[in-house]
Amino acid sequence: MTFTLQQALIPVDQGYATVDVQVVGDTIAAISPNLEVVGTVVNCENKLLLPGFFNAHTHSSEMWQRGVIPPLPLELWLAELYDFAPLELSKVYLSALGTAVETLLSGGTSVVDHLVLIPGQEFETIATAVRAYQEVGIRAFVAPLIWDQPLISGIPTGGNQPEDTTQGRSATEILQMLQEAINKFHQPEAGVYILTAPTGMQLCSDQLFAGCVELSDRYNLCRHSHLLETKAQQLLAQEKYGCSAVEYLNRIGYLSSRTSLAHCVHLTDDDIKILAQTQSTVVHNPLSNLRLGSGIAPILKYRQAGVNVTFGCDGSSSNDSQDLLEAIKIGSILHNVTDLDYQHWITPRQSVEMAALGGAKGFNLGDKLGSLTVGKKADLVLYDLANLSLLPRTDPIGLLILGRPTQVVDSVWVDGKRIVENGAVTTINVEDLKQELFAKSEWATNRKSKTVTQFEAHYRSVMGLPEAEIKGYS
Amino acid sequence: MTFTLQQALIPVDQGYATVDVQVVGDTIAAISPNLEVVGTVVNCENKLLLPGFFNAHTHSSEMWQRGVIPPLPLELWLAELYDFAPLELSKVYLSALGTAVETLLSGGTSVVDHLVLIPGQEFETIATAVRAYQEVGIRAFVAPLIWDQPLISGIPTGGNQPEDTTQGRSATEILQMLQEAINKFHQPEAGVYILTAPTGMQLCSDQLFAGCVELSDRYNLCRHSHLLETKAQQLLAQEKYGCSAVEYLNRIGYLSSRTSLAHCVHLTDDDIKILAQTQSTVVHNPLSNLRLGSGIAPILKYRQAGVNVTFGCDGSSSNDSQDLLEAIKIGSILHNVTDLDYQHWITPRQSVEMAALGGAKGFNLGDKLGSLTVGKKADLVLYDLANLSLLPRTDPIGLLILGRPTQVVDSVWVDGKRIVENGAVTTINVEDLKQELFAKSEWATNRKSKTVTQFEAHYRSVMGLPEAEIKGYS
Structure with a gap:
């Protein structure tokens, strides 16, 4: 070499x-x-x-549903996603390979996989993704996506919460599993990093966050979460904590120079100051934020406040691709419509720096990577x-x-x-990968999500949308 | 066949x-x-x-400057574009070939080239582009880009207009040239259509518009223009006509079912009604509108009002590509952030219909193409x-x-x-094309636009931007 x-x-x-x-x-x-x-x-x-770029936020197994989820906001989109999430390790393996290949072929050398875990096979899911990334040889930040509250609790109640039958594991069980995964797979010298990655305040208990902080400090791990992706989450934080989600995360000691936060669409100016003070990193997922109607993240404000920003594709059911150059392009030019003064707009060289060094800094490798x-x-x-x-x-x-x-x-x-x-x-043999992806899938568009049907009326009511005929999306 | x-x-x-x-x-x-x-x-x-899609608005020769113009708003970007516009027919030929190839390889079968003309060689520029498109075999709508007022008049005066030394041809001369081009090149049966295409109210006289209406009626030609791309143009219309640009175009009889209007970012609800009543078509150029900070066109409103909408890449100095699928994707998902109600969002099948049938209708071929x-x-x-x-x-x-x-x-x-x-x-031989594009260009980023320097202080003042050091963009 x-x-x-x-x-x-x-x-x-x-x-x-x-x-x-x-x-x-x-x-x-x-x-x-x-x-x-x-x-x-x-x-x-x-x-x-x-220098190689970071695909700093994705969910590899979403590849199995790319292109198929109709235009829905995050909360309903998630309901559909989980109804049809893959439950086979063989699929986790193939979609991790596919995510790595598309990332590499669009300029990425590092991938941060906020990995959806198969219930009951959490550890095996992590093992499978790690194996796939090591076979490809991409630098892999595997962030097991954990949560311990029912899916419906991600939607503000408006004082009237529907029943939810989804059942998760307890915080204690999850943290135990995570500890084992760290012991087994966290090998920076081999290019594999385990992250503590509670999905976000919308579905995680204080106990789960505290356990993640503790583990990440003990092993010098990075922390990775979603943050204020939607207006609904902004409402939810007020309902749940009586303050903004950023204030909450700051209070519990979650924010740090090792903390990266995906989306960050609905932050106040005060929230932005906290991100800057704590040296947290924003992972900008522009395509997903558009696709799900989440909004335009105030990236120019982050940059002016000195917040480190880098780019992610997000999972390929909400993008629906892993082309990092596309995410960088749109994540750069999108903000020109938010500020009339073109002297604040992101230049192509700044985009490169955000995608490379911004990613390295966000994952605690600013001295080793990114330039x-x-x-x-x-x-x-x-x-x-x-x-x-x-x-x-x-x-x-x-x-x-x-x-x-x-x-x-x-x-x-x-x-x-x-x-x-x-x-x-x-x-790896990409022809074989294509054939397996082809063989394990079918063209099917007539599926119907049970959970979307279950959540939709509540979501529309809480978000102030008119009652509407529940459509058969096509 | x-x-x-x-x-x-x-x-x-x-x-x-x-x-x-x-x-x-x-x-x-x-x-x-x-x-x-x-x-x-x-x-x-x-x-x-x-069905093949329409690349319903582009400027092929911008290919020679793609990637090189810094982040600037339209009015300053144009100043730089024209300072370095190609002045050789051989380049016009190659960039028309390149535009056709990229359009075809991203799903387009029709291209609408709002063709920038070489001063003094206007007719020859048209002949050259027509030849290129016929060699490739793409369906070509050649819309010679004409204007008869100095470039600076595209910026509102704010009561204080700087001098402009640019010199154009008179409306009479331009219309005479256009008449010859129609006689020679308008051959629908051969897949070549000449359009009357005054660039827009910002740079065209009443006389030029009237001449275009007359020619388009006489030969059943389509009409194609830019419309209210920027906030500056919205201000300008009020300054120039005391009404919106749409009201002006309607008054002079320019709007019709054969009229397609690129951009349409800054329209009022009343303007939208006029577009619907006149059956005009909006050509949506989402990437260019982001890149130039022009804004987000109210596409969901257009659709709700029954206005026909289709997609364009716009010239590749303001995009900076001719990938039609990218323009369609971004032009579809971009609007999800403008309306909380996801039941109004554009579905992928609707996008296909807009790109194919929407284009066919916009260019008066709804009964012959698009499905x-x-x-x-x-x-x-x-x-x-x-x-x-x-x-x-x-x-x-x-x-x-x-x-x-x-x-x-x-x-x-x-x-x-x-x-x-x-x-x-x-x-055509695409390898040869690549070699010629390579040979006729050089990696050069240290150019400096004289006209941007000349216009910038005035632009900032009129747009209410703070005085700023004139930067060397890089």
């Missing part, structure tokens, strides 16, 4: 430079024009080299600038971020290991 | 059906399961067949459902629209002629 990238285009302060990059082991050893060759030579002529810096780990992506979607030659980063790059990733290295070459993943 | 598509998946009222489709000459002759074979057989197993209907023209697109980005199998249209399909177009027919096969354009 010693090699020299020759003649790569990289961004520098004033435009671009053509350089050679020496990688020794898992580390960037030198960056300079005309270096002596060490190890294998990789010809990078007409190719752009960037083309001698001494950092070699998590690198090489883009083919002769691809039609990156032509004609203009500003390579401008076009990568603002265009619609299609199959532009030539090569990917994680920890110095090349896992994509000539646009193809080398560690 | 007689052939039978066998075993294609198509959408029907309840889900999907597997059918055969006979095409005779340029026309769909039969659609039914198990038809007898006529002509060549095309195996469509595991493939989705849809899989016996007797209509065979403008067809076949999608490969075994592509990784369309797996696993769920709802094919849901995933096509809401996912991020990558190289999923297997075949395209326009007027019954197959011009894409196995994912590759067959009519």
Whole structure:
């Protein structure tokens, strides 16, 4: 694993430079024009080299339902999602592979999988996802998605809560399982990180949060949760705690420089100050926020307040893809309509920094990842600038971020290991993966979610929507 | 050109059906399961067949500046665009080819090119674009972009207009040139349509509009313009006419069922009623509206008012791509954040109808194009459902629209002629095109627009933005 990238285009302060990059082991050893060759030579002529990006929030098994859930807001969408969530480890494995492949081929070298656990097979679900990510070779942040309150409690009651028959495990049982998963799978040196990841205040008890804080402190783990994704959650926090969800999380000591929070759509200016003070990271999931009608997260305000922001695809039932470049593009230009002053708009180079270094910082690796810096780990992506979607030659980063790059990733290295070459993943057989995904699925659109039917009238009432005929969505 | 598509998946009222489709000459002759074979057989197993979409608003030559213009609002962005617009016919030719290829490979069979004309070579620019589109075989709506007032007059004066040295041709000269172009190039039977296309009220005189109305009525041409793309244009209309731009266009008789209007971001409810009454079409360019910070067009309101809506990529300096599926996705989900009631949100099947039939209606071909209907023209697109980005199998249209399909177009027919096969354009050599785009361009980001510098202080003042240091954008 010693090699020299020759003649790569990289961004520098004033435009671009053509350089050679020496990688020794898992580390960037030198960056300079005309270096002596060490190890294998990789010809990078007409190719752009960037640090790998973070797909900083996703739920891999949602791949099985991508494209099929009708236009619904989060609370009803979740009801449908869970009615049809996969209950087989073999599917968890395949969707983790698929998520890794799509992330790699759109510029990501790290994936944060807020992993939905199969009830009764929680530990095995984690084991399965870890195995898939290790086979692919992507840097994997596995965040077992835990919650201990019934699904309906994620919707404000409005003083009138319908019955819910969903049954979860207790906080104690969950934390015990998590402890075992940490013992077994948390191996930073092997590129696998376990996170404590209570889904969010909407479905988690104080006890569960406290247990996660304790575990994350004991093992120096990152913390990862959803935060104020919807207006309903904003209402719920007031109903549940009499304060904003951010104030609550701050009070219980959950916010820190190791804490990353997905969505953050409905925060007040005071909430934003707390995120900045605690050095928490916002994971921006623009496509999911649009698809579910959650809103536009105030990303320009976060940046002005000094809050670290990075990007996620979110699960592919709410996006419905794992194309990180698409999430970065939309997550950058979306905010131009929220502030008339274009001098505040995100530039393509800032987007790259958010996606790479922003992710590294958010997951406690700012000193090891996220930039083309001698001494950092070699998590690198090489883009083919002769691809039609990156032509004609203009500003390579401008076009990568603002265009619609299609199959532009030539090569990917994680920890110095090349896992994509000539646009193809080398560690697993993607043709086999496609065939298995095909074989284990069917074109079916006439399904009907029982739980949506059960929740819908209550949701509409609480959210102030007119009573409406329950439609057969198609 | 007689052939039978066998075993294609198509959408029907309840889900999907597997059918055969006979095409005779340029026309769909039969659609039914198990038809007898006529002509060549095309195996469509595991493939989705849809009517071709319209890329209903673009400016092909912007391809030469895609990715390079910094985050700027329309009025300043235009200033930079025109400072560096290509002045060579050879470039016009290549970017028309590129625009056609990217449109075809993302589901489009028709392109509406609001074509920027080279000063002094207006007629030749049109001839060049027509030639490119005919070589590719895409259905081409060439809309020569005309205007007869200086660029600075697109910005409200606020009582204080800076000098502008740009010089255009007179309305009379322009209309004369347009008449010649119509005589020479308007050939619907050959798939080439000339449109009358004054850029918009912001840069056009009454005389120019009147001449366009007259020509379009005489030759039954479509009319195409920008409309109220920005807040600045909304202010300008009041300054110029003392009424909204829609009221003005209605008064001069410009609005009709043959009129399509790009952007339509800043309309009042009364304006929307006028569009509905006149049966005008809105061309929604969501990506460009985000990129330029123009705003979110009230598309759900248009649909509720019965206004026909279709999608465009807009020119690829303001998007910065020609991926129609991306424009359709974002143009569909973007509006979920504008209306809490999810029962108003656009479904994927509605998106398909807007992109296909909405386009056909907007360009006066609703009876000939836009749906899989016996007797209509065979403008067809076949999608490969075994592509990784369309797996696993769920709802094919849901995933096509809401996912991020990558190289999923297997075949395209326009007027019954197959011009894409196995994912590759067959009519031109795309490798040669790439090489020419590469050779005629360079990676250069240190350019500086003279006109932006000239306009910026005035723009900021009129738009109520604070005075600011003029930055060197990077």
